[in-house]
Amino acid sequence: MEVNKYISVSALNRYLAYKFDNDPHLKIVYIKAEISNLRLSKGILYFILKDNDAEISGLMFQNSVDKLKFKPVDGMTVLVTGKIGIYSKRGTYSITVYEMEEAGLGDAYLKFLQLKEKLDAEGLFKT
Numbered sequence: 001m002e003v004n005k006y007i008s009v010s011a012l013n014r015y016l017a018y019k020f021d022n023d024p025h026l027k028i029v030y031i032k033a034e035i036s037n038l039r040l041s042k043g044i045l046y047f048i049l050k051d052n053d054a055e056i057s058g059l060m061f062q063n064s065v066d067k068l069k070f071k072p073v074d075g076m077t078v079l080v081t082g083k084i085g086i087y088s089k090r091g092t093y094s095i096t097v098y099e100m101e102e103a104g105l106g107d108a109y110l111k112f113l114q115l116k117e118k119l120d121a122e123g124l125f126k127t
Contacts, residue, residue: 016086017088020093030081031079031095032103033050033080035073036050036055038072043065045060047072056095064099080095081098
């Protein structure tokens, strides 16, 4: 077994971060997705952007949050502009969102509301 061919996790993640930072297709991306798991912590807005088949973690720094013309909520479909990056310490990638526009309620959230309404009509929420 040739030991010299092995690299550390830190080296791998630094290399991937370099690739992410220098790929022109990841420097600015436009995504239409539904927001979930929205939370604000120390001025940073954290959330998940998802569609029917996949999801990506997202964050928005205070200076961008302050420019929002609406209040994002779980289940809302949004149009975002941002940059894909990797958090080297954990080897996870996410999108840092610079701009966000409201695009309506998401399909998954609408289906949830329909199911909730149906179950409520059946009396399953009565106590």
